[in-house]
Amino acid sequence: MNQKHYKLEQLAHFIQGELIGNPELDIHGLASLAFATDKNISFVNGEKYLEQAKCSKAGVLIVTEELKDHLSSNFSNFLVVKDPYLAFATLTHVFEPKREQFHIESTAQIHPSAIISDSAYIGHYVVINENCVVGDGTVIESHSKIDTGVEIGQHCFIDSHVTITGFSTIGNNVRIHANTVIGGEGFGFAPYQGQWHRIAQLGSVIIGNNVRIGSNCSIDRGALDDTVLSNGVIIDNLVQIAHNVHIGENTAIASKTGIAGSTVIGKNCILAGACGVAGHIKIADNVTLTGMSMVTKSIFEAGTYSSGTGLFESGQWRRTIVRLRQLADVPLTKVIKRLDHIQTQVESIESNLKMRK
Template sequence: MSSQYYRLEEIAGFVQGQCIGQADLRLQGLASLESAQAHQLAFVNGDKYLAQARSSQAGALIVTASLQAELDNHHHNFIVVDNPYLAFAILTHVFERKHTQRGIESTAQIHPSAIIAESAYIGHYVVIGENCVVGDNTIVQSHCKIDDFVEIGQQCFIDSHVTLTGEAKLGDRVRIHANTVIGSEGFGFAPYQGKWHRIAQLGSVIIGNDVRIGSNCSVDRGALNDTILEDGVIIDNLVQIAHNVKLGAHTAIAAKTAVAGSVTIGKNCIIGGGSAISGHLNITDNVTLTGMSMVTNNISESGKYSSGIGLFENQKWKRTVVRLRQLADVPLTQLVKRLDDMQSQIESLESTFKLRK
């Protein structure tokens, strides 16, 4: 966290909020309602946090106008905004400790044909291959491998031990965290006479602007066409994106998700953690998959989808499994006939009640 102090009025200006209270109050950082001290700022993200806000020791609170009215008797310093959570997100960048170092460390190995912007930073033991490009104000941390013909845009952050290969092209303001591999060989093999014959992957990976990829992820290069991550895609840790996948703009994917080859996922989708998506499927825009969903068919309509069974107490789970197995043994025609019989009985009862009235 930054050690720099900002005045309350100055902070309100960063988020286009209204400053109420002591305009010259000096604040050093952000904290939770529970742990905030007099030199720190906290945010209140709804009525359910009012009790915590009333007892908070924070020097000032980020609130909506209605929340400020509720807290006026307990606190005196506020930044009033329409969306406290968004204001908090903006201010994290104000108080974040910035990487200000620029230049190339002596232990880095850079091919003479590579083009490195003067304002970039290249850390210790980074290896950069032929005809690579690293843009202005981009930071490449220690022990990264940037293979031949890889291009990185401006203001990117490449964390330690990241590998960029497969002639990948990164846009501006891309963040890739530790141990992730971009452009690795896709899982392509042709079966013949009991053996698997490797298919050389000839495509690349194209990453748009403002993309964030967590640590320990793999994004495979395409077999022929490119793997594509459009602008604003965000990916959590431990995610596998296979070859020729296309992720639409501003789609979010949570941890431990696996997306098989040649899947197209639309814009503004949310993929819950632990999900698995079978190959060669199309998922339209604005789809939400809840955690641990298994997708085996195309999704052509926007909405929220789930699969799997939620947690049971163990004995109930065992009984449910037995019933499911029994259900699987009953032919579908018998189930349909039973449902028809039940429907007929319900209709007969309804008619009887109407006659009695």
């Protein structure tokens, strides 16, 4: 693979930054401050990185106007922007390797009724069943299965060993990574006389535009209504989303999170790693859940919520657990009465102090 390289003037145009230095400087890639060479461009994302930046060998730095003033004596080439991290994110797409040939591999099995764009790439041993649609510029890597009636939009990336079933609909610019299953059967069973009776899952999965789903995830189809991931949702690896869940626009979900059925999560939420969300509840817009939080009831106001226990030294953790168990053995009414008594004593002391003054 030929390595991409650009003139500094071109990169300035891509990020709409102010160029200070040599516009003809040849740049061969991005690199961290610690490992950059004179052919690399790096970025400084705050004052705490200034000392590291001064020691860097990067040929160009992406900085703010304020940061540039601190580094002018060390460097001669800058791209000045309002948000260096966002500019860096933009340039990653410039240097990202991209598939240049689009065709259907000879080992792919495609039903005659499927509609496949001439500009799509279908990899080796991909299976595409009847009445499927694959849009322009979409890439489906090897050994993936696109089941009957699935529709995939334009410029999507479907990694190897992905299964999309349940008549799911995938929007544009969606990325689904390896071994993920979209539209699998939801976990629905009716208990009767000591046995579990399977409920056929008749809904589907609707995924909006610009959604990213990591590897080894499961997005189950709905029992009756659809499971919905709105535009801009991003999902890490190893995430389970159960049937009938609705996730609002631009919500981010980190690894090992599980969301039970029929839960509605709002827009612009953040679920950190290993959160557990019970079923049939609602979470408002702009809610952040810290790592390992367990949500068992609805959240109606924006804010940050936590329920996981932070890290302790082992001995301290054991003593804390003992105290929690002791507290659990005390009747709640007794605790409240004790707190009321303490508050009365404090108020009495404060009153006496005021009288002495």
